Amino acid sequence: NAGVMQNPRHLVRRRGQEARLRCSPMKGHSHVYWYRQLPEEGLKFMVYLQKENIIDESGMPKERFSAEFPKEGPSILRIQQVVRGDSAAYFCASSPVTANTGELFFGEGSRLTVL
Amino acid sequence: DAKTTQPPSMDCAEGRAANLPCNHSTISGNEYVYWYRQIHSQGPQYIIHGLKNNETNEMASLIITEDRKSSTLILPHATLRDTAVYYCIVRVSGSGAGSYQLTFGKGTKLSVIP
Numbered sequence: 551n552a553g554v555m556q557n558p559r560h561l562v563r564r565r566g567q568e569a570r571l572r573c574s575p576m577k578g579h580s581h582v583y584w585y586r587q588l589p590e591e592g593l594k595f596m597v598y599l600q601k602e603n604i605i606d607e608s609g610m611p612k613e614r615f616s617a618e619f620p621k622e623g624p625s626i627l628r629i630q631q632v633v634r635g636d637s638a639a640y641f642c643a644s645s646p647v648t649a650n651t652g653e654l655f656f657g658e659g660s661r662l663t664v665l
Numbered sequence: 666d667a668k669t670t671q672p673p674s675m676d677c678a679e680g681r682a683a684n685l686p687c688n689h690s691t692i693s694g695n696e697y698v699y700w701y702r703q704i705h706s707q708g709p710q711y712i713i714h715g716l717k718n719n720e721t722n723e724m725a726s727l728i729i730t731e732d733r734k735s736s737t738l739i740l741p742h743a744t745l746r747d748t749a750v751y752y753c754i755v756r757v758s759g760s761g762a763g764s765y766q767l768t769f770g771k772g773t774k775l776s777v778i779p
Contacts, residue, residue: 581765
């Protein structure tokens with residue numbers, strides 16, 4: 551049973567370019583969460599999605615960031631016009647239902663470096 | 666802001682029990698204590714959670730004080746693979762925003778020494 555799959559594992563972008571991070575949840579999970587971890591910091595919640603719906607985006611920066619979870623295919627976190635401060639590890643997690651047990655299953659993360 | 670306080674780092678000899686403390690003095694009656702760990706360059710991994718009773722699973726034991734203001738995660742026989750950052754998280758029960766907006770502080774960096 552494959553876990554949460556994220557790709558790419560490492561991504562390098564120059565300032566002003568776009569970054570797209572993909573996340574395939576665990577089989578049978580329809581709830582996806584994105585977290586960001588800045589260097590030497592703990593993880594911070596960004597957004598919660600179900601298929602074709604954004605449920606909670608209260609942790610998303612107001613500009614340049616967007617997320618989707620289409621009916622078919624992986625969830626995508628998109629960062630437009632990246633800046634150096636976007637350099638971080640981006641983790642995706644999934645759960646079978648809203649995580650009322652508090653157990654989120656995390657992927658290995660995508661590490662974005664902005665030059 | 667994290668509602669928990671943990672020591673920044675701890676060492677433990679391989680094969681010995683690792684006892685990781687956590688203070689959560691402002692915990693509410695409907696809030697659980699969760700523990701996750703993050704091994705270097707990997708995603709966080711759920712370990713255990715509890716409300717007020719002590720809990721044990723195949724990975725660890727969780728001891729919560731009677732007043733619930735603090736808890737201790739116990740890894741009974743630490744191995745080198747247990748070297749990681751351990752996060753103590755307080756989380757409300759139910760399915761609202763508090764169930765998935767886990768607040769990760771800086772955790773405790775546990776180093777298991779051979």
